[in-house]
Amino acid sequence: xxxxxxxxxxxxxxxxxxxxxxxxxxxxxxxxxxxxxxxxxxxxxxxxxxxxxxxxxxxxxxxxxxxxxxxxxxxxxxxxxxxxxxxxxxxxxxxxxxxxxxxxxxxxxxxxxxxxxxxxxxxxxxxxxxxxxxxxxxxxxxxxxxxxxxxxxxxxxxxxxxxxxxxxxxxxxxxxxxxxxxxxxxxx
Amino acid sequence: xxxxxxxxxxxxxxxxxxxxxxxxxxxxxxxxxxxxxxxxxxxxxxxxxxxxxxxxxxxxxxxxxxxxxxxxxxxxxxxxxxxxxxxxxxxxxxxxxxxxxxxxxxxxxxxxxxxxxxxxxxxxxxxxxxxxxxxxxx
Numbered sequence: 001x002x003x004x005x006x007x008x009x010x011x012x013x014x015x016x017x018x019x020x021x022x023x024x025x026x027x028x029x030x031x032x033x034x035x036x037x038x039x040x041x042x043x044x045x046x047x048x049x050x051x052x053x054x055x056x057x058x059x060x061x062x063x064x065x066x067x068x069x070x071x072x073x074x075x076x077x078x079x080x081x082x083x084x085x086x087x088x089x090x091x092x093x094x095x096x097x098x099x100x101x102x103x104x105x106x107x108x109x110x111x112x113x114x115x116x117x118x119x120x121x122x123x124x125x126x127x128x129x130x131x132x133x134x135x136x137x138x139x140x141x142x143x144x145x146x147x148x149x150x151x152x153x154x155x156x157x158x159x160x161x162x163x164x165x166x167x168x169x170x171x172x173x174x175x176x177x178x179x180x181x182x183x184x185x186x187x188x
Numbered sequence: 189x190x191x192x193x194x195x196x197x198x199x200x201x202x203x204x205x206x207x208x209x210x211x212x213x214x215x216x217x218x219x220x221x222x223x224x225x226x227x228x229x230x231x232x233x234x235x236x237x238x239x240x241x242x243x244x245x246x247x248x249x250x251x252x253x254x255x256x257x258x259x260x261x262x263x264x265x266x267x268x269x270x271x272x273x274x275x276x277x278x279x280x281x282x283x284x285x286x287x288x289x290x291x292x293x294x295x296x297x298x299x300x301x302x303x304x305x306x307x308x309x310x311x312x313x314x315x316x317x318x319x320x321x322x323x324x325x326x
Binding site: 009097153155 | 274285289295311
């Protein structure tokens with residue numbers, strides 16, 4: 001299975017609109033961890049769903065992820081993937097001051113034969129996602145950060161870059177292309 | 189916009205009068221109903237009076253800064269039907285932002301590009317319940 005985890009914080013909803021504008025159906029399970037107040041989760045899901053024919057849903061506990069779908073992590077819970085397949089929502093302490101934490105999701109990934117994993121870090125404050133990006137790379141996955149020059153807040157992409165475990169630095173439009181290539185099996 | 193389609197409200201919170209005037213001019217022209225607040229205390233007062241809409245919030249202000257203002261908004265349970273974008277001269281936010289990330293939807297640096305500001309306000313206003321069918325904001 002192809003699994004893409006996109007981590008995003010302040011400035012992210014507007015950047016994600018650019019990334020998913022006219023986005024085709026791709027054969028990958030795409031999980032978006034966007035730091036947002038709970039009241040905005042459904043509105044954010046609608047905004048993304050308006051951009052693409054892919055099914056966009058709020059991740060539900062116990063659900064098995066599938067390619068061709070986009071999952072939005074609900075606010076106030078960490079999203080953990082059990083065996084890279086089953087969504088578990090955890091109401092534990094905040095990590096890096098946030099819940100859901102990008103790292104909490106990325107660090108739950110495992111090396112499973114046949115799985116291909118892509119990690120993407122977009123704009124935001126702090127270092128959430130940096131440890132997760134390093135893990136994904138160490139598992140043989142592909143890692144992308146938004147070019148900090150294009151990010152309203154550079155520190156999250158910069159923290160990921162500082163790990164030395166980033167495959168590519170891309171603009172939002174080029175992240176779109178990379179996601180499409182990943183879905184078609186041409187990225188890794 | 190007519191009475192059936194009331195203007196979306198925007199609050200600019202900045203101690204610099206020139207910034208408040210510049211933002212008001214740009215967003216007035218774009219069809220928004222703009223109100224100014226010269227500090228965090230005035231912002232809270234307007235929220236207590238029922239303000240709903242987009243808040244453009246400066247960080248560096250005398251007294252309560254932007255982060256203190258957000259903390260107070262949360263403490264006083266005033267985060268209802270609002271969306272907060274920072275509008276600041278600080279290229280890099282300070283660490284006081286950690287823990288408040290989820291409450292700040294975007295970060296615009298001054299001097300701002302007028303078209304970019306209007307576009308971001310338009311986009312994030314879509315998260316407000318006044319936008320009709322885009323979902324409910326508690």
